[in-house]
């Protein structure tokens with residue numbers, strides 16, 4: 001569905017996307033995971049054919065993004081980072097007016113809009129103005145709007161940023177349903193749990209480059225351990241403690257507020273910590289995550 005080869009985006013002297021190779025297959029949910037400034041939005045804007053690549057090749061739905069932008073855009077659905085809904089219009093009108101850009105006949109547009117509002121669980125708000133809707137409702141409406149032209153690929157830039165946990169889960173659930181209908185999803189996120197929940201495959205981006213690629217499970221198996229022990233020592237500086245944990249687990253990572261011990265068996269590692277006479281203020285065993293993958297690959301946390 002998407003084939004990017006040595007794709008580059010420069011802004012003056014600055015290289016935001018630095019020669020990335022990406023293949024997105026039909027029907028999959030594909031993610032770009034990375035911190036702010038990694039180049040995810042710049043990549044998405046090129047895929048959305050609203051920003052011209054500076055270098056490399058980009059083919060979408062078998063067409064050339066540099067030449068066939070309009071034809072590609074007609075077959076894409078786009079859910080931008082900032083909701084760009086028309087606050088003057090009603091919920092329903094936001095969809096029917098948008099449908100005009102695609103020359104969808106009025107009657108068809110109305111029926112499709114009602115169907116989509118039903119899909120994003122906003123049918124009961126059809127006649128209401130957009131302004132008073134919650135953040136989660138606005139995001140769901142933006143997703144419905146992206147589906148008006150029955151796109152083959154839906155691009156979602158940070159689909160749940162700024163939403164509360166309940167609203168996020170509702171969005172995730174709708175996106176999962178969309179995938180079940182066979183729509184190809186391409187999303188950016190800096191939330192590792194979002195990437196784990198939604199993506200079949202993803203690339204980890206940092207400073208314009210791809211640093212890893214695979215399914216969430218593959219990436220975690222390759223770059224983390226099955227379990228991670230998190231230990232905290234109140235407000236004590238942690239550098240002194242790192243040496244004392246040396247040799248426990250496969251690897252120890254010291255963060256400003258906690259120490260991570262990478263291990264196959266978190267409980268056994270916790271017992272070893274206590275066995276050395278240390279008394280952490282808190283001990284937590286969790287499974288390895290994409291956050292650990294990012295930390296291992298870049299030496300930094302995803303969300304600072």
Ligand SMILES: Nc1ncnc2c1ncn2[C@@H]1O[C@H](COP(=O)(O)OP(=O)(O)OP(=O)(O)O)[C@@H](O)[C@H]1O
Pocket residue numbers: 011014015016034035036037038039040041042043188190
């Ligand atoms: N129009 C532009 N002009 C100059 N620099 C830009 C422009 N757009 C993006 N950049 C820079 O390119 C880099 C990548 O930005 P981009 O928005 O693609 O990152 P991102 O990974 O999507 O992060 P975010 O989650 O903050 O959007 C950043 O350093 C940004 O400042």
